[in-house]
Amino acid sequence: MTLRKxxxxxxxxxxxxxxxxxLACMPLLAWTIPPKLSPSxxxxxxxxxYVDHLTQIRAGxxxxxxxxxxxxxxxxxxxxxxxxxxxxRPPILTYTQLGAVGVAVFNSxxxxxxxxxxxxxxxxxxxxxxxxxxxxxxxxxxxxxxPLSLWAVAIGMLILLDKSARPVFPRWVxxxxxxxxxxxxxxxxxxxFKTGPIAWNGLLAxxxxxxxxxxxxxxxxxxxxxxxxxxxxxxxxxxxQQTYPGGLNPAEAxxxxxxxxxxxxxxx
Amino acid sequence: MTALPAxxxxxxxxxxxxxxxxxxxxxxxxxDHGLDDHQAATVLVMTVAFMKTSFIGAYFMELRHAPLPLKxxxxxxxxxxCVAVLLIYLVRG
Amino acid sequence: xxxxxxxxxxxxxVSRTAPAExxxxxxxxxxxxxxxxxxxxxxxxxxxxxxxxxxxxxxxxRGADVDLFNRSAGSLHPTFGAINTMLxxxxxxxxxxxxxxxxxxxxxxxxxxxxxxxxxxxGFVVVKYLEYSDLLRNDLPPTENAFFTxxxxxxxxxxxxxxxxxxxxxxLLRISRKAQIGPKxxxxxxxxxxxxxxxxxxxxxxxxxxxLVR
Numbered sequence: 001m002t003l004r005k006x007x008x009x010x011x012x013x014x015x016x017x018x019x020x021x022x023l024a025c026m027p028l029l030a031w032t033i034p035p036k037l038s039p040s041x042x043x044x045x046x047x048x049x050y051v052d053h054l055t056q057i058r059a060g061x062x063x064x065x066x067x068x069x070x071x072x073x074x075x076x077x078x079x080x081x082x083x084x085x086x087x088x089r090p091p092i093l094t095y096t097q098l099g100a101v102g103v104a105v106f107n108s109x110x111x112x113x114x115x116x117x118x119x120x121x122x123x124x125x126x127x128x129x130x131x132x133x134x135x136x137x138x139x140x141x142x143x144x145x146x147p148l149s150l151w152a153v154a155i156g157m158l159i160l161l162d163k164s165a166r167p168v169f170p171r172w173v174x175x176x177x178x179x180x181x182x183x184x185x186x187x188x189x190x191x192x193f194k195t196g197p198i199a200w201n202g203l204l205a206x207x208x209x210x211x212x213x214x215x216x217x218x219x220x221x222x223x224x225x226x227x228x229x230x231x232x233x234x235x236x237x238x239x240x241q242q243t244y245p246g247g248l249n250p251a252e253a254x255x256x257x258x259x260x261x262x263x264x265x266x267x268x
Numbered sequence: 269m270t271a272l273p274a275x276x277x278x279x280x281x282x283x284x285x286x287x288x289x290x291x292x293x294x295x296x297x298x299x300d301h302g303l304d305d306h307q308a309a310t311v312l313v314m315t316v317a318f319m320k321t322s323f324i325g326a327y328f329m330e331l332r333h334a335p336l337p338l339k340x341x342x343x344x345x346x347x348x349x350c351v352a353v354l355l356i357y358l359v360r361g
Numbered sequence: 362x363x364x365x366x367x368x369x370x371x372x373x374x375v376s377r378t379a380p381a382e383x384x385x386x387x388x389x390x391x392x393x394x395x396x397x398x399x400x401x402x403x404x405x406x407x408x409x410x411x412x413x414x415x416x417x418x419x420x421x422x423r424g425a426d427v428d429l430f431n432r433s434a435g436s437l438h439p440t441f442g443a444i445n446t447m448l449x450x451x452x453x454x455x456x457x458x459x460x461x462x463x464x465x466x467x468x469x470x471x472x473x474x475x476x477x478x479x480x481x482x483x484g485f486v487v488v489k490y491l492e493y494s495d496l497l498r499n500d501l502p503p504t505e506n507a508f509f510t511x512x513x514x515x516x517x518x519x520x521x522x523x524x525x526x527x528x529x530x531x532x533l534l535r536i537s538r539k540a541q542i543g544p545k546x547x548x549x550x551x552x553x554x555x556x557x558x559x560x561x562x563x564x565x566x567x568x569x570x571x572x573l574v575r
Contacts, residue, residue, distance in 0.1 A: 176403055189503075275465075291565075306575040314570070324453065345409050352417050356417055
């Protein structure tokens with residue numbers, strides 16, 4: 001196990017998050033993408049769905065909650081890689097990203113928490129109340145879009161401002177971020193509609209933003225894996241003095257750090 | 269030769285003229301003057317619209333000088349969306 | 362293709378500043394030229410995919426109640442849409458000329474052309490404002506029915522693009538006023554112009570789709 005490998009894996013956690021999230025939401029489990037329910041369903045219909053699918057929904061919430069954890073290592077790894085662009089200057093865009101990661105992870109965690117919460121007493125709860133709780137779940141998922149957009153804009157701007165000879169990410173990746181930032185917002189008016197394309201089960205509020213979101217995650221995951229390998233390779237031999245200012249543990253001295261066995265200077 | 273005529277001596281100029289004329293024709297067709305058959309008029313107007321997008325891409329966006337994958341990607345959008353739109357219109361409408 | 366042969370010397374933007382070039386070298390230079398940069402095309406084609414999906418969704422939902430959609434579309438005034446199409450097509454050709462002037466070093470013409478294009482864009486916003494207020498006066502808000510939901514959403518997203526496009530035109534104007542125009546400025550102005558043409562392109566489809574389909 002080397003740092004280089006662990007860093008590459010944090011890039012892949014974005015894909016794990018995507019797969020876990022979509023798995024949790026598919027019809028066999030929580031049945032929220034595509035949703036079985038719609039905003040125009042009656043309270044009785046909502047209750048019937050919950051009562052008939054209690055185990056599935058709980059299993060979905062469980063898997064989704066596990067997947068959500070991988071979201072923050074992914075977000076943190078992008079911020080950490082791009083920090084170099086702001087090197088020596090106030091890391092404003094890096095901190096913006098870290099704040100956004102927190103909001104985004106919280107949103108995903110709360111979404112699956114709420115799923116489990118709705119199912120907890122679904123068999124005895126008042127149907128009207130259950131329908132309201134269910135609306136909360138969908139509005140929570142689809143309304144939180146501007147913080148995500150700002151996050152992607154921060155990433156995109158750092159990529160465009162990266163003037164180094166060995167850029168962290170290729171320039172075109174910035175445009176993928178802007179594309180995501182601009183076009184994930186199509187569903188923002190969902191809070192006004194109960195039917196049609198902007199209602200919470202419609203094309204513009206659910207399917208398109210989900211498509212854009214997961215495209216973004218997959219592109220950024222791949223680029224993060226490549227970027228973290230490149231960054232680790234570039235640090236090369238000097239890593240020992242930087243990583244272990246107190247000197248490397250003699251027991252570890254012969255072990256590999258970047259895949260090549262060597263003895264660091266000043267220890268042997 | 270002054271600068272302005274040289275500036276407008278590009279294929280984009282006749283293309284612009286063509287686009288403006290076809291917009292006027294579509295408007296006239298769509299405003300119940302042209303064909304009695306609504307369906308034929310709609311198919312015609314939508315096909316013309318997607319041909320216009322193809323021209324805008326090639327001449328205004330200068331994609332006709334672009335590498336083949338980009339050119340093809342753009343033109344594929346025009347063709348695929350046009351066919352899909354017409355199919356949905358004809359099947360559902 | 363026939364247009365190329367009719368105007369053989371007209372399109373080589375580079376040829377005005379470069380001393381008489383062989384047609385062959387010029388073709389090679391242009392053979393693989395990506396307008397702007399690769400990233401902007403990922404953005405543009407991705408954007409167009411959204412609209413492709415929306416066009417399809419609109420017609421699909423139209424199938425559920427054709428009469429309602431036809432009646433509702435009948436209450437729109439195609440004149441507004443047609444004027445707006447003309448405005449955007451004209452502003453697009455002005456931007457084409459503007460980019461040519463920047464690339465050729467005719468930077469005196471650039472600012473004038475981009476200002477004119479900007480004015481056409483503003484004209485679009487004014488017409489859209491008149492149209493929206495006319496519809497709202499006639500009590501046809503987005504919540505009226507499915508057609509009007511689509512109408513406001515499709516034109517609204519387009520209007521957002523257009524407003525972003527106006528900022529980009531202001532940026533183009535600034536580039537065109539620079540004394541020295543470098544390769545980065547050229548790349549940026551081609552990217553910006555391509556985005557403006559998308560605004561035009563989407564409206565060219567939206568106009569018949571919303572106003573003329575029966």
